[in-house]
Amino acid sequence: MLVGFTGKNFTNNLIGDLIGFSILAGIFYAFKLHPIRFGLGLVLVVLISQFSIGTLGGILDTKRSFFGVYRVLDDRRGSYHSLLHGTILHGKQSLDPKRHNEPLTYFYPTGPIGQLFSSLNQTKPPKNVAVLGLGIGTLAAYSELGQQWTFYEIDPTIERLARDTRYFTFLQNSKAPLSVVLGDARLRFTEVPDNRYDLIFMDAFSSDSVPIHLITKEAIQLYLSKLAKEGLIVINISNRFLNLEPVLGALAQDLGLSTLRQREADISESEREIGKSPSHWVLFARNQKDLGNLVSDSRWQPIPETKSAPLWTDDFSNIFRVLRAFAARKAG
Incomplete structure (x- = not known):
């Protein structure tokens, strides 16, 4: 499952987006890139801004192995712990004693x-x-x-x-x-x-x-x-x-x-x-x-x-x- 993808992240990460746009504009003028490449760069910055694991909650643990990076998250949208492998959800458990x-x-x-x-x-x-x-x-x-x-x-x-x-x-x-x-x-x-x-x-x-x-x-x-x-x-x-x-x-x-x-x-x-x-x-x-x-x-x-x-x-x-x-x- 792909997680952390939401349009709301664009406004939540507005400062980071503006910094990204500014860096892209500087590269565009410095290297005189074709406008199409500049446009593609803008699209890439917007898309990257959508993926924000941090909006799901605090990172409790991070482990790296030959197979990739794993993160244990404290999910702010509910009382859960979640395990992510990259952006793929590999499990979730409720912290509610009844569940x-x-x-x-x-x-x-x-x-x-x-x-x-x-x-x-x-x-x-x-x-x-x-x-x-x-x-x-x-x-x-x-x-x-x-x-x-x-x-x-x-x-x-x-x-x-x-x-x-x-x-x-x-x-x-x-x-x-x-x-x-x-x-x-x-x-x-x-x-x-x-x-x-x-x-x-x-x-x-x-x-x-x-x-x-x-x-x-x-x-x-x-x-x-x-x-x-x-x-x-x-x-x-x-x-x-x-x-x-x-x-x-x-x-x-x-x-x-x-x-x-x-x-x-x-x-x-x-x-x-x-x-x-x-x-x-x-x-x-x-x-x-x-x-x-x-x-x-x-x-x-x-x-x-x-x-x-x-x-x-x-x-x-x-x-x-x-x-x-x-x-x-x-x-x-």
Whole structure:
């Protein structure tokens, strides 16, 4: 999710904008730039002024790793702590004691994931759950006694922040025992016994740098080998720039899997204020019956079959074809 983008920041940062304009004007006259370049510079200054993480709240902590810069924010728009990776929101937790263990953002109880767990808990509660991508550990809020949860995370910095109880407590408050396995999830999955997990969550695709190797045909085949007979693969493809649904549809079609998808794009302002985010989720199952009563839920629909969708493999992928802007131009 892209955060900190609002036109109000132009007036809030007026002094900084004027300084930027003044510097740009000086460069323009000193180097005798073409007017078009000056105009583009003005547009750039205005756009940069829109991105102000500081307007969201105070920065409580900053960490840098090989994978980028992480910031923990004290959100002034509500009583929340948030984790940002660049401008991408990777988790939010309420500081209200009554809502402290409430899953927010993509995982909100009234959204697709809340619906999924409600269905599973009524029919076949999972015993072993794997999550590819830790974030702040929000999904642990859905854990129950008698379960075992395993999170896979490539960046140790993320685990340190998620376990820092000054900021986040989803991992600490888990009802089920859990562990965090560090390293590339696909490589670490090869160490797992076959048919181990009842649920495999994939939550690594919301950023603007998508780990393609986690959603190739060979990767899905690996996950299926580690999935229990009636298990589900649950994939978060909420992404501002990429539409991965056709890719997953092609994979499911090639592998003979049943699918359900739900894109909850229309979120009210009141829902946003209490921490809910738009989200886009896909379910994979070996058989339709394994999807339970979600099959009859009108909010969930199978991914439409299409012959034009690309089949991603370890030898081929095409990120350009799933860019939302490109897809929109092609459709037009």
